Amino acid sequence: MRKVYCRRYQEELEGLDRPPLPGAKGQELFETVSKKAWLDWQALQTMLINEKHLNMMDPEARKYLQEQMDLYLSGGDHDHAEGYVPPSEAS
8 A cells, every 4th residue: 555645634654546637736646645534525526516617628718627626735725615514414
């Protein structure tokens, strides 16, 4: 199992099996983002697409998601899916 120092969680965790995106960006993510952080991002990305009704054919929507991905994976202040309540908080 390959380990990386995850920039999201600031600890050494299991790394991705391969770069998640093509090119230099994918290689950077492969080297600095854990499998856990990437899977967590994918779940948030799906919620953002659904909640905000993003059209992935729209370059602005793709740019927005790219910015949110960078913020999330760097531990920055990212958008949340407004209508989402984690299962542990649902009553």
